[in-house]
Amino acid sequence: MNNLEKLLTIDHISKAYGAVQALKSVSFDLFRGEIVALVGDNGAGKSTLVKILSGLIQPTSGNLIFKGRPVHFRTPADALAYGIETVYQHLALVEQLDVADNVYLGRETYRWGAVGRWLGVLDRRHMREQTATALSQLHIKIPAPTLPVSSMSGGQRQAVAIGRAVTWGRELLILDEPTAALGVEETEQVLQMIEKLRDQQGISMLIISHNMQDVYRIADRIVVLRQGRHVATINKPDTSPQEIVAYITGAKEAQVAPV
Secondary structure (H helix, E strand, C coil): CCCCCEEEEEEEEEEEECCEEEEEEEEEEEECCCEEEEECCCCCCHHHHHHHHCCCCCCCEEEEEECCEEECCCCHHHHHHCCEEEECCCCCCCCCCEHHHHHCCCCCCECCHHHHHHHCCECHHHHHHHHHHHHHHCCCCCCCCCCEHHHCCHHHHHHHHHHHHHHHCCCEEEEECCCCCCCHHHHHHHHHHHHHHHHHHCCEEEEECCCHHHHHHHCCEEEEEECCEEEEEEEHHHCCHHHHHHHHHCCCCCCCCCC
């Protein structure tokens, strides 16, 4: 990855909750146009790190360097402003709304300019047309942007959530367990979409997953956390699912020395 541009550097990030050390000086780089899988057992620190990158919480110490510049995410809006979008396991889609309304949720467009905004007159035609175009460009197939989310399958909902994130944030996409609770066919559809986003759109992704089969298929590199520490970063061609599990469980000695 030395010939690729660094997008994000996680530099000795630590997070403590009183006496509990959730993250202990975690450091690794993420390059433009690659998929990094973040793996580890429950309590390894994955969710804490994602919350820091998403601006939900702040680290106790350490730095984030985004495109060569130090950044400080004090709120989720700060992370969004840099184009970092997170799709959580529970998706945060509103079932009563249609696809377009979910894609534009919090970013609605209005008719008649400021007057329309004041009156709350949504420009639904524009939002639906733009949603259909954006999802089509991302190779996301849905019957129509007017389709209520409540009538969609799990795979379709995941596709919409990912499509929404990519539409608004094209720098870094963070996916939390993107294939959880999906069937075999829907899992395959989501994995293919992730691969296309990397290969055709050049989007960088950080993916959190417990599914080693999925990880080994889509990741370019794998970062392993154990008990809050960064124990290994491995290029996929240089490893196997069995070795990854060995790092996760502690059966294999840490590759990264404690700092």
